[in-house]
Amino acid sequence: AQTVTQSQPEMSVQEAETVTLSCTYDTSESDYYLFWYKQPPSRQMILVIRQEAYKQQNATENRFSVNFQKAAKSFSLKISDSQLGDAAMYFCAYSQLSGSARQLTFGSGTQLTVLP
Amino acid sequence: GAVVSQHPSRVICKSGTSVKIECRSLDFQATTMFWYRQFPKQSLMLMATSNEGSKATYEQGVEKDKFLINHASLTLSTLTVTSAHPEDSSFYICSASPLYEQFFGPGTRLTVL
Numbered sequence: 001a002q003t004v005t006q007s008q009p010e011m012s013v014q015e016a017e018t019v020t021l022s023c024t025y026d027t028s029e030s031d032y033y034l035f036w037y038k039q040p041p042s043r044q045m046i047l048v049i050r051q052e053a054y055k056q057q058n059a060t061e062n063r064f065s066v067n068f069q070k071a072a073k074s075f076s077l078k079i080s081d082s083q084l085g086d087a088a089m090y091f092c093a094y095s096q097l098s099g100s101a102r103q104l105t106f107g108s109g110t111q112l113t114v115l116p
Numbered sequence: 117g118a119v120v121s122q123h124p125s126r127v128i129c130k131s132g133t134s135v136k137i138e139c140r141s142l143d144f145q146a147t148t149m150f151w152y153r154q155f156p157k158q159s160l161m162l163m164a165t166s167n168e169g170s171k172a173t174y175e176q177g178v179e180k181d182k183f184l185i186n187h188a189s190l191t192l193s194t195l196t197v198t199s200a201h202p203e204d205s206s207f208y209i210c211s212a213s214p215l216y217e218q219f220f221g222p223g224t225r226l227t228v229l
Binding site for chain 2: 033035037042043044045046047050089091095097102103104106107108109111
């Protein structure tokens with residue numbers, strides 16, 4: 001079974017600074033997707049960024065980028081120029097492509113605080 | 117695009133009654149819908165996966181007779197909590213998937229008195 005581990009329950013960052021959230025996963029599959037979701041106080045899950053495992057290039061989305069290390073099964077999220085609106089719970093998630101496709105396995109989450 | 121709605125957003129009910137939560141994909145067809153439960157400051161726990169026109173697949177430990185799921189069309193899935201008890205109070209989130217990505221509804225907070 002796939003597992004996703006987020007070892008940082010809480011993180012904080014100064015506004016305008018950069019922060020990196022860690023995520024590791026375990027799978028025997030070679031093709032899969034990895035995601036970072038953001039859940040603000042409203043509790044609406046918002047997709048931040050997506051990475052296809054077959055792509056070597058790290059995904060970027062404006063101020064958000066990932067460091068995808070397939071061999072190490074590591075998928076960290078870097079937030080640059082942090083803004084107050086980035087404060088939220090961040091979940092790393094894994095989805096395999098075969099079998100019960102599209103089912104997401106979530107990590108336990110990292111609560112990010114942005115300090116003014 | 118890719119909007120998922122949930123109704124109601126909040127519901128309070130008495131112990132022993134049943135509550136129905138609707139999940140709709142507004143601008144796409146969802147072959148698969150998922151239902152999650154989330155406790156405060158915890159991650160999302162998958163309850164069941166439903167495919168249009170077929171029976172839902174429940175995760176281990178989820179009572180299928182208590183949490184009835186119906187996926188009658190490509191845009192609508194419902195979760196009915198039957199004979200609700202205070203321990204069923206939680207935040208329920210649905211998601212809809214047209215392909216490999218899931219789009220989430222805003223969630224429903226259920227409080228059972």
